[in-house]
Amino acid sequence: MAIAVSARSLTKSFGRREVLHGVDFEVQAGSVFGVIGPNAAGKTTTMRCLLDIIRPTGGEVRVLGVDPRTGGPELRRRIGYLPGELFLEGRVTGRKLLSHYQAISGPVPPGRIDELAQRLGLDLDRHTRKLSKGNKQKLGLVQAFMHQPELLVLDEPTSGLDPLVQQEFHSMLREARQRGQTVFLSSHVLSEVQQTADTVAILRGGRIIAVESVAGLREGAVRHLRFTATGTAAADAVALLGTVPGAGNVEVLESNGTVTLSAVLEGPIQPLLQALGRLELTDLVLEEPDLEESVLKMYAGPGEGVR
């Protein structure tokens, strides 16, 4: 598959302070690539390098096959960008502001702006500076999506959006992906990336410390598990769980007649199901894998020791 965005040994220093220490990644065309990391990890700086707002100190960047330094307006017309902090202060209506951005971006299909505004529940006839943070963010999303760019670069796209609008945004992302657009987005919360991205890169302290497919992350992730069984002793149930690879933290919550256990599972679920098949279960809860936990482990893991 083609590569839409790549960075090789990307470094960036502001004066003597190096904020990106050799970032490497590749984004497959037509995929959703999420970058997560704590604040000041270098997410915004990386994104700005993709748009030639900030110039790398070293390394190589390719966006849609072109170096952003030389790609010029032609390249940027093929990109939709949502900055991490969006300031819209003019005494203009959203509609006028968008028609300005329309004039300096790629061609926008007729009716597209109204359609997007309607989906997001944005009133285009209000003055931008009177808009709430969430509504400004919607305006920012419309200007990024309206020309259906080949690449979307979205810095913390859901910040300030209420959950319903977040849902709508996620469906916009899915549609973009189906249309073959590539998405590069950042977040400091994994749950968002986990819902929308194919691949997750974890950026911390100016370095990519892991690139994982969401499916892979899910596999290696920790699931919380709780079940209730009858006709067995607590000790037997605990012993049974002990035979399941990856199961741990077993706790007995209840053991009078019925037995309730909780545990965590790290690894495939098939062996667990086989083991549980031998019990008379009355209740079973196997939670969504908690990627947050596995990622937090990565945050704390390498990098900390290397220094």
Add this chain to the structure above:
Amino acid sequence: MRQPVRTRLPLFRRAFVDSWRSTLAWAAGLAAAAFLYLPLYPSIGGSEQMQEMVNALPAEMTRALNYDQIASGPGYTQATLFGLIGFLLLSIATVAWGAAAVGGDEESGQLELTLAHGVRRVQVVLERALALLLRVLLLAALVFVVISLLNGPSQLDIDAGNLFGAVVLFSGLGLLSGSAALCLGAVTGRRTYGLAAGAAVAVLGYVFNAVGRQSPDVDWLLSLSPYHWAYGNSPVANGADWAAAGWLWGLSAALVALAAVALERRDVGA
């Protein structure tokens, strides 16, 4: 590739259209100043009493305020409108516009989003400078029209050609402070530095003129004063020094070019 007409000069259009309120306000201020000052000429500038009063003032003060020429219609217009209140208003307007054009826009975080679109940085600077130029020209044209209207009724007796020359110098002076503000804003990304640079050009120009006119020992200051380049020979009375106009406009253009080069070469919003 064919571009629809309305997308031509999009940044210029936005910069110009978004500031129409401010353009209108400064235009009203300048017109009001002209309508307040000029009709007073027959009773103030032209009167014997006024001349006696001016003569009674310390000579340094008269020179600093350019009141030595106040007894004629063109001299009065030169000293009061072009030399003082009009200069002040136009300088404030152009410095504010110039500082906001790039530095202010970057500081408020909006330049980043503009640059992420299909524009070149040089184009951003040039189109915004063009918007500044157009606003200055509109204000200057307004001053020309208002003075021409008042010329007869207020017995100013100003030659239209001289007035035109003075207005060209007046706008050049405004442009110079405005483009200095734009330039430093673009170099530093800070509105405040732009304001300081623009204000310095206007204020120092005025002060160097006022001080330089006091004595031959300090008259070298005059050559550093754009204000003096423009007004040293009283253009409303004596016609424009076109070389001075060339310097003012040329330096303004050079500052804009410098701004474009500076912005092209640096990180934005870092």
